[in-house]
Amino acid sequence: MKKTILLFLSVLFIPQISLLAKAENEVFALDLATAFRAARKVVSDKQTHINNPDIGDKGLSSDFVVAQTKVNFEAATGHGFDDTQNQNELYQKSFAALLESIQRVMDQVQPLINEKGTGFKGFLPAVFARQVSEEFRSAMRGEVSIKLTAPKDYVRNRKNRPDAFENKILEKSFRSSGWETNKHVFAEAETVKGQTVDRLMLPEYYGQGCLDCHGEPKGARDITGGKKEGGKLNDLGGAISIIVYN
Ligand code: HEC
Structure with a gap:
C-alpha cells in the first residue's frame, strides 16, 4: 500500500520538478x-x-x-x-x-x-x-563575465584556455557520449576566487565552414597561420562561458 502511494506521489511530482521555472x-x-x-x-x-x-x-x-x-x-x-x-x-x-x-x-x-x-x-x-x-x-x-573557450586540446589562444570548472564541463559533460546536442549547463553557488557565483556553459560545434581552420589534417597551417586542430564535422569546438557573481 505504502509503495503504491509513493509511486503515485512520484508520478505526481516528477513532471512538476522538470517544469520548475529556470x-x-x-x-x-x-x-x-x-x-x-x-x-x-x-x-x-x-x-x-x-x-x-x-x-x-x-x-x-x-x-x-x-x-x-x-x-x-x-x-x-x-x-x-x-x-x-x-x-x-x-x-x-x-x-x-x-x-x-x-x-x-x-x-x-x-x-x-x-x-x-x-x-x-x-x-x-x-x-x-x-x-x-x-x-x-x-x-x-566582479559582476558578470563572458568568455569563449574550448577544450584544452583544441584551444588556439591561451587567453581562451578553460578554467577548472570549464574544463570539467567540456570533458565530462559536453564530450560525454549521449550528451544532448546544444544542451547547456547552469550551475549555482560555484566558487570563483573566493566568491559565490552562478555559471552557465553553452556548447558550440564545428560546422563545415569551421573546418577550413579547425579541421584536418591536424597540424597543417590554416589561412591565419595557426595549426589546424584535426576537428571533425559536429565535434565540440568550444563553449560560451558566463559567470554571474552573486
Ligand atoms: C579562418 C580560420 C577560422 C575559421 C573559419 C574558424 N575559426 Fe575558430 N578560431 C580561429 C582562430 C585564429 C582562433 C583564435 C582567436 C583568438 O585569437 O582568440 C579561433 C578561436 C576559436 C575559439 C575560441 C577558443 C580558442 O581556440 O582560442 C572557438 C570556440 C572557435 N574558434 C570555434 C570556431 C567555430 C565553431 C567555427 C565555425 C563556426 C570557427 N571557429 C571558424 C580560426 C578560425
Missing part, C-alpha cells in the same frame, strides 16, 4: 549568451566582404554592427533587445555594457577592416568575440 540568473545568462552570439553572427555573415581586397570602406561601422546585433538577437529570441524595462538592474547594465564593448571593438578595427588591397586581415568571428569579451569583462568586473 533560475533568474539562468534566464539572464542565456539571453546574454544569445546577444553575444548575435553580435558574432554579424561578423561571420560579413566575413567574405571583410576579406575582399577590392573594397575600402566596408560599411561595418560600430553603429551598423550594434544595430544588426539587435536584429539578430530579436530574430533568435522573439523579443526586443531594447525591451529591458521589466528586467533587473544587472541585466540592463550588462546589455548596455555589451553594446558598448561591441562599439569599442568595431571602432578600433576600422582601419584594419577598411584597408584596400589586403585580403585576409585576421579579423574573424572568434577574434571579434574575444575582443568583445575582454572589453565586457573589464566593464563588468
Whole structure:
C-alpha cells in the first residue's frame, strides 16, 4: 500500500520538478549568451566582404554592427533587445555594457577592416568575440563575465584556455557520449576566487565552414597561420562561458 502511494506521489511530482521555472540568473545568462552570439553572427555573415581586397570602406561601422546585433538577437529570441524595462538592474547594465564593448571593438578595427588591397586581415568571428569579451569583462568586473573557450586540446589562444570548472564541463559533460546536442549547463553557488557565483556553459560545434581552420589534417597551417586542430564535422569546438557573481 505504502509503495503504491509513493509511486503515485512520484508520478505526481516528477513532471512538476522538470517544469520548475529556470533560475533568474539562468534566464539572464542565456539571453546574454544569445546577444553575444548575435553580435558574432554579424561578423561571420560579413566575413567574405571583410576579406575582399577590392573594397575600402566596408560599411561595418560600430553603429551598423550594434544595430544588426539587435536584429539578430530579436530574430533568435522573439523579443526586443531594447525591451529591458521589466528586467533587473544587472541585466540592463550588462546589455548596455555589451553594446558598448561591441562599439569599442568595431571602432578600433576600422582601419584594419577598411584597408584596400589586403585580403585576409585576421579579423574573424572568434577574434571579434574575444575582443568583445575582454572589453565586457573589464566593464563588468566582479559582476558578470563572458568568455569563449574550448577544450584544452583544441584551444588556439591561451587567453581562451578553460578554467577548472570549464574544463570539467567540456570533458565530462559536453564530450560525454549521449550528451544532448546544444544542451547547456547552469550551475549555482560555484566558487570563483573566493566568491559565490552562478555559471552557465553553452556548447558550440564545428560546422563545415569551421573546418577550413579547425579541421584536418591536424597540424597543417590554416589561412591565419595557426595549426589546424584535426576537428571533425559536429565535434565540440568550444563553449560560451558566463559567470554571474552573486
Ligand atoms: C579562418 C580560420 C577560422 C575559421 C573559419 C574558424 N575559426 Fe575558430 N578560431 C580561429 C582562430 C585564429 C582562433 C583564435 C582567436 C583568438 O585569437 O582568440 C579561433 C578561436 C576559436 C575559439 C575560441 C577558443 C580558442 O581556440 O582560442 C572557438 C570556440 C572557435 N574558434 C570555434 C570556431 C567555430 C565553431 C567555427 C565555425 C563556426 C570557427 N571557429 C571558424 C580560426 C578560425
